[in-house]
Amino acid sequence: MKLQNLIRVAKGKEGIANIRRQSVKEYLRKHYFLYLLLTPSLLLTLIFKYGPMYGAVIAFKDFSPIKGIAGSEWVGFKHFAKFLSSPNFEVIFMNTLKLSLYGLILSFPVPILLALMLNQVRKAGIKKNIQLFLYAPNFISVVVIVGMLFIFLSPTGPVNQFISWFTGEPMMFMSRPEYFRWIYILSDIWTGAGWSSIIYVAALANVDPELHDAANLDGANLMQRIRHIDLPTIRPIMAIVFILAAGGIMSIGFEKAYLMQTAMNLPTSEIIPTYVYKIGLQAGDYAYSSAVGLFNAVINVVLLVTVNFIVKKMNEGEGLY
Numbered sequence: 001m002k003l004q005n006l007i008r009v010a011k012g013k014e015g016i017a018n019i020r021r022q023s024v025k026e027y028l029r030k031h032y033f034l035y036l037l038l039t040p041s042l043l044l045t046l047i048f049k050y051g052p053m054y055g056a057v058i059a060f061k062d063f064s065p066i067k068g069i070a071g072s073e074w075v076g077f078k079h080f081a082k083f084l085s086s087p088n089f090e091v092i093f094m095n096t097l098k099l100s101l102y103g104l105i106l107s108f109p110v111p112i113l114l115a116l117m118l119n120q121v122r123k124a125g126i127k128k129n130i131q132l133f134l135y136a137p138n139f140i141s142v143v144v145i146v147g148m149l150f151i152f153l154s155p156t157g158p159v160n161q162f163i164s165w166f167t168g169e170p171m172m173f174m175s176r177p178e179y180f181r182w183i184y185i186l187s188d189i190w191t192g193a194g195w196s197s198i199i200y201v202a203a204l205a206n207v208d209p210e211l212h213d214a215a216n217l218d219g220a221n222l223m224q225r226i227r228h229i230d231l232p233t234i235r236p237i238m239a240i241v242f243i244l245a246a247g248g249i250m251s252i253g254f255e256k257a258y259l260m261q262t263a264m265n266l267p268t269s270e271i272i273p274t275y276v277y278k279i280g281l282q283a284g285d286y287a288y289s290s291a292v293g294l295f296n297a298v299i300n301v302v303l304l305v306t307v308n309f310i311v312k313k314m315n316e317g318e319g320l321y
Contacts, residue, residue: 059294063287072287079291088275096271096296099257100249103185108245110193112238115200116226119207131201134194146259149187150174175264184260199241203234239311247304250296272296 028035054069059079061072083089114134121127137145152159153173160170173179207229215225254273261269272292280289 056290056294058287059291061287063290065286075287079288080295082288083292083295088270091267092270092272092275095268096250096252096273099181099184099271100252102181103188103252104245104249106185107189107193108242110189111197112200112234114193114197115204115234116230118197118201119204119230120222131194134197136194137191138195140191142253142255143259145187145191146256149183149260153183172264174260175262177265177268180260180265180268184256188256196241199237200234203237204230207233243304243308243311246307248300249303250299 058069058072060074060076061069062075062078063069063072118127118130121130151157154160155170155172159173164170171179173183211229212225215229220228250272252271252273254277257269257271258274258277261274273296276289276293276296279285279292
């Protein structure tokens with residue numbers, strides 16, 4: 001009797017599996033064109049994102065361009081130990097962490113505030129002009145941005161001319177290490193905050209105007225409407241954006257930091273991406289620089305998983321995954 005029951009259960013499971021396979025085939029047959037459209041993106045991702053991951057193997061080898069990746073000798077975690085024990089490790093790691101962390105803390109709320117303020121502008125023409133003004137800096141090249149910073153903040157630039165009226169002497173903004181982080185972060189906010197606010201503006205556009213009208217009738221002021229209507233609407237988006245930003249906290253843009261570097265501000269401007277560039281491409285130590293870059297990537301993955309876990313606990317189970 002038990003054997004017959006087991007056979008029935010097995011047949012039932014097999015039948016369910018067949019139904020599922022048939023339903024998947026039917027779904028793919030109906031929507032095959034959508035997957036065809038997706039194919040080029042998948043191929044590009046596999047070729048240019050997953051394909052180069054094989055090169056990360058050289059972080060565990062004594063890489064020689066003559067012998068190639070396969071022919072180079074395995075050295076295990078030698079390069080990682082070398083980086084972790086080097087006198088530059090603490091300085092470079094803390095510079096990268098501080099620049100990223102301060103940037104996240106200062107820049108994350110700005111797009112949200114901009115979106116909330118733009119949402120209060122009722123005239124479409126004025127709102128479009130303000131948005132154009134806020135989005136424009138995002139399209140300026142990093143090289144041009146850094147060039148503007150050197151011009152405006154030079155000893156003879158307009159900023160120092162204004163300061164000289166009060167102090168009698170200019171401030172060496174681009175050569176003093178203590179100013180580097182603030183210049184980097186504030187210029188990042190100027191160029192990117194407006195563009196980053198687009199996603200919040202789009203979410204706020206879906207808020208039913210009748211909710212605000214009802215709140216007005218109940219006597220709610222502006223701050224109460226923002227707190228109880230607007231912020232709950234964009235909270236899921238805020239959580240996802242924060243998780244992604246925190247997960248990439250060690251991934252600072254190389255170009256801007258490298259362009260802003262001077263011989264005088266190196267104590268705070270030398271970060272992991274610029275260090276990898278100098279060691280890998282300029283000094284030719286590809287294996288060591290790959291190990292440093294891989295170490296940075298692992299830190300980012302750990303931060304992404306950790307922050308996602310914390311946000312899900314605090315945000316009623318809503319997170320990145």
